[in-house]
Amino acid sequence: MGPAQAGKIPVRLFLLLVLLCVSASEPIRTGIGDRSDILSEEPITPIEAEPRPDTDKTALGERLFHDVRLSGGNDVSCASCHQLALGGDDGLDRSLSPSGTALEFNSPTVFNVSLNFRLNWRGNFRTLEEQNEAVLLDHTLMNTSWQELLPKLNADADYARRFARVYGGPPDRASVLDALAAFQRSLTTPNARFDRYLRGEHAAITAEEARGFELFKSYGCSACHQGANVGGNLFQRFGIFADPFAEGGGLEASRSRPLRDHGARKRPTRVPCPEP
Ligand code: HEC
Ligand code: HEC
Numbered sequence: 001m002g003p004a005q006a007g008k009i010p011v012r013l014f015l016l017l018v019l020l021c022v023s024a025s026e027p028i029r030t031g032i033g034d035r036s037d038i039l040s041e042e043p044i045t046p047i048e049a050e051p052r053p054d055t056d057k058t059a060l061g062e063r064l065f066h067d068v069r070l071s072g073g074n075d076v077s078c079a080s081c082h083q084l085a086l087g088g089d090d091g092l093d094r095s096l097s098p099s100g101t102a103l104e105f106n107s108p109t110v111f112n113v114s115l116n117f118r119l120n121w122r123g124n125f126r127t128l129e130e131q132n133e134a135v136l137l138d139h140t141l142m143n144t145s146w147q148e149l150l151p152k153l154n155a156d157a158d159y160a161r162r163f164a165r166v167y168g169g170p171p172d173r174a175s176v177l178d179a180l181a182a183f184q185r186s187l188t189t190p191n192a193r194f195d196r197y198l199r200g201e202h203a204a205i206t207a208e209e210a211r212g213f214e215l216f217k218s219y220g221c222s223a224c225h226q227g228a229n230v231g232g233n234l235f236q237r238f239g240i241f242a243d244p245f246a247e248g249g250g251l252e253a254s255r256s257r258p259l260r261d262h263g264a265r266k267r268p269t270r271v272p273c274p275e276p
Helices: 003-025 031-039 055-065 128-137 146-154 157-167 173-185 193-198 207-218
Strands: 235-237 253-255
Touching: 055 157, 055 173, 128 173, 146 157, 146 173, 157 173, 193 207
Parallel strands: none
Antiparallel strands: 235 253
16 A cells, blocks of 8 residues: 555544544434445345236236247146246256256246346346247247247137236237246245344244354355345356266356255255355
8 A cells, every 4th residue: 555545544534433423422324324234234135025016917927827838839838847836946857848858957946036137057148038038939948939829829818808908909929028027026935034034033033043044154155145035146167176067068157046945946956066
């Protein structure tokens, strides 16, 4: 540090002392008080409830999500691989394509998916609409096309009525993707016991669970499993010590896995966590 910078320190220190004295004698909520709240924040933040979701739209999206007519062979729906009763995935180590072959990846949960900054394990999509369209058109997944899908939906009187009510017209590419995304955005899990604990309600989790959370932080798990979704918000490099995909594949990095709702899922993880 140069002499010019060193000369500024006493001034800063003086200002800090003045500010401390002011805030000690007068505990009003100033910008400084708010900043100290942020500094004491946990690495994991509670999930916020979506403000007043459009229920007609999410119900329409929910029907689409469960409808096998969204696939070319009328045999697979989004819910085939993202089963809401199983925690939002399929419980398999690797998901199966409609023809029965193992896919390269396993299906992530769709619960709290709107909290992930990038989608898919390689993070190759940024929005649910882009990701969902790719799934619909992918030959190994839903294997459909808009030319094939839209007339199928429009021929269904219930869909025609619902699309007219929510979007003012027959189903089109934008409204189908919007309804699907709205439904997935509604799949957040606010106000879990853990969220209440994070908001300061200490009795919301057991003493053993609170101890586990302390260990989780002290072992450094929260270096990668952090934010509202307890992960899914950064990428981690694989294969620093050994190639975890030596038998095939070639994935170099993956998003850290969100651990929200982990207990609800029964699927083994594909590779162990990277060393912190
Ligand atoms: C055949 C199984 C299968 C079907 C059917 C399927 N998915 Fe997926 N889904 C997957 C797999 C596998 C991944 C991970 C892909 C990757 O990482 O490249 C995935 C990833 C996702 C993700 C990203 C989640 C995240 O956290 O990154 C979303 C969102 C999603 N699917 C929604 C849908 C929707 C909506 C449909 C229906 C239009 C659908 N899926 C149909 C297997 C499936
Ligand atoms: C250096 C980053 C990093 C650290 C530190 C880390 N993890 Fe992970 N963790 C990951 C990544 C990346 C994955 C996804 C790998 C996979 O599932 O194939 C993962 C996956 C998991 C899974 C599997 C989740 C599932 O749904 O299958 C669990 C459980 C887990 N981590 C718990 C922990 C615990 C507990 C700690 C601390 C002892 C920890 N992790 C430390 C990056 C990390």
